[in-house]
Amino acid sequence: MTPFQAGGWLSLGQAPLLYWVLAGIAMASIVGFMVWALYFPTMARPSNRGYHVLGGVVVLVFLASLLAYIAVPASGFGKTPTQRAWDWKAGEVLSDPGNSGLQGEPYRGYQIYISQGCIYCHSMYVRLQDLKTGYTHFPMPLWSTQRNAPDLTIEGKRVPLMQWHIDHLKDPRKFQPLSIMPTYRYLSERQLADLAAFLVSLGNDPQALRAGQVGPKEPPGLSPEAQAGLALAQRMGCPACHTTNGMPSVGPTWAGLFGKDKTFSDGSKTTVEGNYIQESILDPGARVVQGFQPIMPSFAGRLSSEDIAAIIEYIKSLKETP
Numbered sequence: 001m002t003p004f005q006a007g008g009w010l011s012l013g014q015a016p017l018l019y020w021v022l023a024g025i026a027m028a029s030i031v032g033f034m035v036w037a038l039y040f041p042t043m044a045r046p047s048n049r050g051y052h053v054l055g056g057v058v059v060l061v062f063l064a065s066l067l068a069y070i071a072v073p074a075s076g077f078g079k080t081p082t083q084r085a086w087d088w089k090a091g092e093v094l095s096d097p098g099n100s101g102l103q104g105e106p107y108r109g110y111q112i113y114i115s116q117g118c119i120y121c122h123s124m125y126v127r128l129q130d131l132k133t134g135y136t137h138f139p140m141p142l143w144s145t146q147r148n149a150p151d152l153t154i155e156g157k158r159v160p161l162m163q164w165h166i167d168h169l170k171d172p173r174k175f176q177p178l179s180i181m182p183t184y185r186y187l188s189e190r191q192l193a194d195l196a197a198f199l200v201s202l203g204n205d206p207q208a209l210r211a212g213q214v215g216p217k218e219p220p221g222l223s224p225e226a227q228a229g230l231a232l233a234q235r236m237g238c239p240a241c242h243t244t245n246g247m248p249s250v251g252p253t254w255a256g257l258f259g260k261d262k263t264f265s266d267g268s269k270t271t272v273e274g275n276y277i278q279e280s281i282l283d284p285g286a287r288v289v290q291g292f293q294p295i296m297p298s299f300a301g302r303l304s305s306e307d308i309a310a311i312i313e314y315i316k317s318l319k320e321t322p
């Protein structure tokens with residue numbers, strides 16, 4: 001095997017011995033040359049030595065940063081995109097020979113993410129609390145310049161839905177009427193899918209991604225109507241704000257929602273049943289659940305009464321999780 005064979009190493013950690021030997025020889029010759037250039041002519045004029053040492057340090061720092069800027073990006077060489085069709089789905093098995101957690105579509109999405117300037121608004125800043133939520137290996141954290149938008153470190157855990165991300169990228173205001181996020185409709189379908197695959201990969205264990213264990217888990221034993229409701233809820237992007245695992249998100253969780261007693265911001269109360277869910281979908285601002293912001297968009301005109309009935313059936317099937 002030749003050391004720099006195409007499709008070879010995927011990170012510096014996998015670089016062949018020859019790389020380190022060559023890099024070592026290169027560095028040693030640079031340092032050797034500098035010591036020679038700095039010290040040998042100055043033997044006769046020791047008074048200048050301080051300036052030369054200072055100059056040498058500056059040059060060394062410059063070379064070291066040059067190495068960092070070339071060697072680190074070079075570690076991305078060899079990450080050849082997969083040959084598969086573009087429609088990678090959450091849960092589809094990913095090839096991941098480099099154990100980097102990012103390959104193929106997600107890796108291309110990562111590059112699009114950088115090139116489109118998503119980092120100007122979105123941070124991926126791993127804090128202690130992110131580790132607790134299951135943050136896993138990510139090759140290069142993107143800290144972003146400012147936090148103008150939600151942190152995306154574990155976005156894939158929050159919304160493991162390809163189609164939702166594609167729809168959101170095409171028109172963020174469909175989901176958040178006042179969103180300042182630009183529309184990315186000008187990206188090709190393939191680029192959008194790559195970007196979505198990248199977003200789905202965030203915060204998800206590469207092992208689980210590869211094993212196809214990422215993505216919404218269907219509760220067993222759903223009636224056909226509840227199944228249709230689940231599909232609709234996913235298509236409309238409800239999981240972006242509602243979980244089914246008991247954890248509140250942007251909106252209240254749906255686990256055990258049916259039959260629960262709810263208090264609203266004006267102090268009134270109700271027990272959740274079909275009509276209330278329908279009202280929440282068509283006119284979310286009418287009664288706002290205590291402790292939440294009135295930001296849910298209305299789905300009036302986008303969901304028929306059969307659609308809403310199916311979603312109600314689905315929510316009914318979601319039991320409180322222990």
Ligand code: HEC
Pocket residue numbers: 112113116117118119120121122148149150155158165168172173175176179180181182184195199240
């Ligand atoms: C001008 C700032 C800005 C830029 C640039 C931007 N976003 Fe956003 N993004 C936002 C804001 C604000 C929100 C929250 C409101 C919303 O959901 O639209 C958001 C929400 C999101 C969400 C949903 C987050 C959640 O958990 O609710 C995702 C995913 C996302 N952006 C991805 C991207 C990607 C990918 C790019 C680059 C292609 C990008 N954003 C560029 C401002 C931005």
Ligand code: HEC
Pocket residue numbers: 175176233236237238240241242250251252253257262272276277280281284285287288289292293294295296297299311
């Ligand atoms: C942008 C975030 C967002 C999206 C998308 C969203 N919701 Fe909501 N939803 C909320 C918030 C916030 C609340 C709580 C405030 C309120 O009552 O308006 C809520 C409340 C609800 C409630 C009442 C819950 C309770 O505990 O009483 C139901 C039912 C509901 N949403 C259904 C849906 C359905 C169905 C969809 C998809 C078709 C959806 N939501 C999409 C944010 C969202």
